[in-house]
Amino acid sequence: MLQALSAADAGATPCSVRGMTIDYGNGPVLRSVDFDAAAGSLVAVVGPNGAGKSTLIKAVLGLQPTVAGQTRFWGQSLRQARGRIAYVPQRGAVDWDFPVSVREVVAMGRYRMLGWLRPVSAAHQRAAVEHLDRVGMADFADRQISRLSGGQQQRVFIARALAQEADLYFMDEPFAGVDAATEQAIVDVLRALRAEGKTAVVVHHDLATVRTYFDSLLLLNGEVVASGPVDSTFTTENLQRAYGGRLAFIGGALAPAPGA
Amino acid sequence: MLTGETLRLFVSSLFLQAGYNTVVVVLGVTALGLAAGLVGAFALLRKRAMMTDVLSHATLPGLAAAWLVATGLGASGRSLPVLLTGAAIAAIVAALTVQWLTRAARLPEDAAMGATLSVFFGLGAVLLSYIQTLRTGSEGGLARFILGQTATMSEQDAYVIATAAVVAIIVAVLLEKEFRIVCFDPQFGAAQGWPVALIDLLLMTIVVGVAVVGLQAVGMILIIALMIIPAATARLWTDRLRVMLALSSLFGAASAWIGASLSAALPKAPAGGLIVLVAGAFFIVSLAVAPSRIRASSAEAR
Numbered sequence: 411m412l413q414a415l416s417a418a419d420a421g422a423t424p425c426s427v428r429g430m431t432i433d434y435g436n437g438p439v440l441r442s443v444d445f446d447a448a449a450g451s452l453v454a455v456v457g458p459n460g461a462g463k464s465t466l467i468k469a470v471l472g473l474q475p476t477v478a479g480q481t482r483f484w485g486q487s488l489r490q491a492r493g494r495i496a497y498v499p500q501r502g503a504v505d506w507d508f509p510v511s512v513r514e515v516v517a518m519g520r521y522r523m524l525g526w527l528r529p530v531s532a533a534h535q536r537a538a539v540e541h542l543d544r545v546g547m548a549d550f551a552d553r554q555i556s557r558l559s560g561g562q563q564q565r566v567f568i569a570r571a572l573a574q575e576a577d578l579y580f581m582d583e584p585f586a587g588v589d590a591a592t593e594q595a596i597v598d599v600l601r602a603l604r605a606e607g608k609t610a611v612v613v614h615h616d617l618a619t620v621r622t623y624f625d626s627l628l629l630l631n632g633e634v635v636a637s638g639p640v641d642s643t644f645t646t647e648n649l650q651r652a653y654g655g656r657l658a659f660i661g662g663a664l665a666p667a668p669g670a
Numbered sequence: 671m672l673t674g675e676t677l678r679l680f681v682s683s684l685f686l687q688a689g690y691n692t693v694v695v696v697l698g699v700t701a702l703g704l705a706a707g708l709v710g711a712f713a714l715l716r717k718r719a720m721m722t723d724v725l726s727h728a729t730l731p732g733l734a735a736a737w738l739v740a741t742g743l744g745a746s747g748r749s750l751p752v753l754l755t756g757a758a759i760a761a762i763v764a765a766l767t768v769q770w771l772t773r774a775a776r777l778p779e780d781a782a783m784g785a786t787l788s789v790f791f792g793l794g795a796v797l798l799s800y801i802q803t804l805r806t807g808s809e810g811g812l813a814r815f816i817l818g819q820t821a822t823m824s825e826q827d828a829y830v831i832a833t834a835a836v837v838a839i840i841v842a843v844l845l846e847k848e849f850r851i852v853c854f855d856p857q858f859g860a861a862q863g864w865p866v867a868l869i870d871l872l873l874m875t876i877v878v879g880v881a882v883v884g885l886q887a888v889g890m891i892l893i894i895a896l897m898i899i900p901a902a903t904a905r906l907w908t909d910r911l912r913v914m915l916a917l918s919s920l921f922g923a924a925s926a927w928i929g930a931s932l933s934a935a936l937p938k939a940p941a942g943g944l945i946v947l948v949a950g951a952f953f954i955v956s957l958a959v960a961p962s963r964i965r966a967s968s969a970e971a972r
Binding site for chain 2: 468471472473489492493495497499503504505508509510511514515518521522524526527528529530554556570574580
């Protein structure tokens with residue numbers, strides 16, 4: 411199961427965050443976060459609005475300045491590990507009116523492999539289409555990206571991350587506002603990644619599906635409320651600590667979870 | 671104004687039959703239009719159209735200061751390389767000012783750009799009026815940079831523009847992939863390890879380079895139009911980046927060619943205005959006749 415990874419890091423943690431603090435200047439957004447993502451696990455990052463979920467992912471990827479703390483990937487620095495890390499930003503972060511095709515967006519996942527000045531070769535073009543096929547979007551390769559539904563756009567972003575052929579995936583709200591077919595496609599991708607021994611850290615908002623989709627949980631509310639296996643951490647008590655009074659109406663969504 | 675003679679001059683300029691000087695001007699300005707259309711397409715997609723305007727307006731105090739320094743040292747205030755160096759330095763200072771106002775002073779970006787543009791242009795206007803009181807005889811050369819005046823363009827000036835255009839085209843073609851990812855999704859680019867700030871700097875450098883060499887022909891107030899209007903026109907015809915880059919260059923070159931020919935026939939009208947009016951005409955016509963499929967797809971996404 412772990413044959414895709416080199417023997418040297420079979421025991422190393424894909425992502426290990428220690429003491430991370432982020433402050434925009436009005437008091438900390440995230441305070442002293444410690445967190446580990448184990449190899450071959452699917453980790454849900456959950457918490458109320460403004461809990462710092464996206465901020466944490468961006469900080470881990472070096473897109474957001476931190477006040478304190480460090481992140482190691484398989485024991486290495488971000489610079490050393492960059493080529494093994496893939497990223498799915500929030501869909502709303504880009505201009506979908508941009509003049510590119512679906513294939514061209516997915517090919518952006520290969521840019522790092524290409525390096526400076528090299529154009530996208532035919533082989534990388536084909537790889538882009540193969541990764542589109544994994545999310546059921548190969549037929550849309552030549553379409554302009556604005557002429558896609560929201561769910562299809564999300565699948566293009568997932569395909570672009572797959573095209574990075576990484577070992578560790580960070581996804582920011584991939585399930586937000588998508589149709590049932592897209593949700594299933596993303597779940598299939600996550601399970602396939604886990605089967606290959608790869609790791610995904612996913613910002614997630616739907617408490618009802620945490621238990622079915624994920625193995626581990628990182629519950630945030632400006633700091634770590636709980637982290638660990640879903641079975642032991644996804645409890646009403648922890649959720650109440652993270653969401654406070656707002657859990658009352660969320661309770662219905664928790665019905666399938668024992669103890670809720 | 672629109673006499674048969676004017677028309678004859680326009681047509682002969684258009685077909686490069688109006689004498690050596692006019693041919694130099696028309697070809698020089700056309701090279702500028704080509705480069706402006708190309709870099710303008712990237713500036714538009716990076717949502718830096720306003721920034722381009724700030725940088726071009728900010729060249730005025732640089733031109734004036736360069737003139738003062740050159741004249742003070744006993745050199746000619748008419749030397750184009752000296753004036754354009756001053757212009758480029760002022761544009762860079764303006765870019766840093768905008769960055770400082772948004773980061774350190776926490777001003778919204780549009781306010782920072784508005785303040786920088788007007789303060790720099792105001793400073794330039796004051797320096798210019800001071801220079802005009804000196805009555806050295808060479809101060810008349812500066813005012814042409816505001817609205818553009820192609821008639822004074824020498825063969826050497828045309829070569830400067832052509833060189834800058836070739837450099838801009840080479841950079842844009844070589845870095846098309848890097849500019850593409852930074853324009854479309856800078857966060858994803860940064861997460862892959864691309865130095866987004868450096869790539870942005872390269873992009874703004876070629877924008878400033880083209881704007882500065884274009885000051886003489888089109889003028890600082892209107893150079894933004896020669897960058898942005900061809901790009902916006904090209905976008906109406908295609909939803910592929912490479913095609914858009916080619917079309918934008920083509921619309922920029924055609925606007926400049928026709929505009930410079932008009933300018934040769936109407937020497938009293940500012941060249942920049944004529945060129946921009948031609949670019950605007952291409953845009954209006956494209957809006958009416960470009961395939962509705964592309965525009966519909968753009969509207970859908972909003």
